[in-house]
Structure formats: C-alpha cells, structure tokens
Amino acid sequence: MICQSSLALQNRMHKMSHISDEIKRITSGLPQGVRLVAISKYHPVGAIEEAYAAGQRVFGESHVQEIQEKVQVLPKDIEWHFIGHLQTNKVKYIAPYISLIHAVDSLKLLQEINKQGAKTGRVIPILLQLHIAQEETKFGFTLEECKQLIEKTNWKTYPNIQISGLMCMATNTEDMNQVRQEFNRVYNFFLELKQTVKDILPAFKELSMGMSNDYTIALEEGSTLIRVGSKIFGERDYSKH
Ligand SMILES: *Cc1c(COP(=O)(O)O)cnc(C)c1O
Numbered sequence: 001m002i003c004q005s006s007l008a009l010q011n012r013m014h015k016m017s018h019i020s021d022e023i024k025r026i027t028s029g030l031p032q033g034v035r036l037v038a039i040s041k042y043h044p045v046g047a048i049e050e051a052y053a054a055g056q057r058v059f060g061e062s063h064v065q066e067i068q069e070k071v072q073v074l075p076k077d078i079e080w081h082f083i084g085h086l087q088t089n090k091v092k093y094i095a096p097y098i099s100l101i102h103a104v105d106s107l108k109l110l111q112e113i114n115k116q117g118a119k120t121g122r123v124i125p126i127l128l129q130l131h132i133a134q135e136e137t138k139f140g141f142t143l144e145e146c147k148q149l150i151e152k153t154n155w156k157t158y159p160n161i162q163i164s165g166l167m168c169m170a171t172n173t174e175d176m177n178q179v180r181q182e183f184n185r186v187y188n189f190f191l192e193l194k195q196t197v198k199d200i201l202p203a204f205k206e207l208s209m210g211m212s213n214d215y216t217i218a219l220e221e222g223s224t225l226i227r228v229g230s231k232i233f234g235e236r237d238y239s240k241h
Helices: 004-028 045-053 064-073 088-094 107-120 143-152 176-197 215-220
Strands: 035-039 058-061 079-082 100-104 124-130 161-168 206-208 225-228
Touching: 004 035, 004 045, 045 064, 058 064, 064 079, 064 088, 088 107, 100 107, 100 161, 107 124, 107 161, 124 143, 143 176, 161 176, 176 206, 176 215, 206 225, 215 225
Parallel strands: 035 058, 035 225, 058 079, 079 100, 100 124, 124 161, 161 206
Antiparallel strands: none
C-alpha cells in the first residue's frame, strides 16, 4: 500500500520532471536569438526553482507584490520581466531590478518609468504594447498611435528608458488563421518601424508575442520573445491570491 505522503511525493516528482522537460523541449526548438520568458505568475517559488535547475533564467510575472516576494528569495542571476498591466504608482517598486517591462501602454507610464529609472540610476528597457486583439478589454496602442508616439516623441528627453521593441497578445480564439494573420501584421509593422528608428532607437529589436496556445505560430511569424506559462508550469492556482 502506498501512503499519502509518498503519493504526494510522486505527484511532485512527476510535476518536476514535467517542468524541466518542457523547458528543455521549448528552448531546444527556438530559432537563434529567440528567447523563452517562463511565465511563473501564480506558481510557487518551488516551481521556479525547478525551471531554474533546468537552466531557465528569464521569468515573467504580472503582479507587483508577487514579483517582489519572489525576487527576494530566488537566485540573483534571474532576469525578471514584468508582463502585466502596470500601474504608474507601482513602477517604483520594480524599477531597481526589472530587466524588461513588456506592456507599456501609455505616455504617462513611460514618463513614470523614466523618472524611476533616473532615481535608481538605471536605464530601464521597455516594450510598447500593441492592441491588435478583437477583445475590447485588452490594453495597448493601435498601430497608428504607436507609430505617432515613436516618431513624434523626443526620445532624448527620456534618458532612463530604452525602447527595446513591441509586445502584443493575439485574439483569444480557436481560429489559428486569425491568430497568424494578427502576428503577421504586427511583424510587418515591427520591421517597418525598426527600419525607421534604427538611428534614434538602436535597441529596438525585440518582438514579444506568443503564449502557450500560440507560440509556435508566433515563432513562425517572427517573434523574438515568447511568453509561455501554463504549458510549462501547468494550470495556475488562483486560490492562493
Ligand atoms: C499569463 C500571461 C502569459 C502566459 O500565458 P499562458 O497561456 O499560460 O502561456 C503570457 N503573456 C501575458 C501578457 C500573460 O498575462
């Protein structure tokens, strides 16, 4: 007879090898120069440690309090990305260490990140979030707004941010042709913009797109950063938050 605790241990061992296997499977299939951001939101520190042990160093979180707690207890060579909607009054908490803020969706937020970057003596890399999905609720700039912002802003007055590229989320649909079309549209826009800004924003070269359900399509359509959570860590446990 198997006792309860050894069953729990077996489950845990199973989950462990799953995390490690998925990290290895996904990263071994990445084109050169493309990186995996392991999205660990709502998952415990232990799950991140398992991914870390498998070699993963880039993790993404979407809640300020949660990332703050994890940063304190996890290894210092982790590169933390913030992927969620960020409120201006919370920028100050993550400014000292964040490696990339993916979802910048307003000029006000850009200004605040620049201000907090100056306070901590850092240049903070950011991505501008595009709104391409059909859902009304998603944040971000339209392509036209983004183009205007990039071309009309005097970036010399923002010395403490680095515009590293663009981020988007496709429509949440089963229709993978639609998803592909959306990614393709963003990729073409990204290429065009990258060419236009190459002298003023030399760091503009990242395109963050693709999640568990659509990252293989995103890779085919030119993504440079995929944000994969549930495929690696399993379903999120929202009950603990
Ligand atoms: C949660 C989240 C992800 C990861 O989603 P999965 O479907 O679990 O891979 C990616 N990007 C953003 C912006 C998210 O909020």
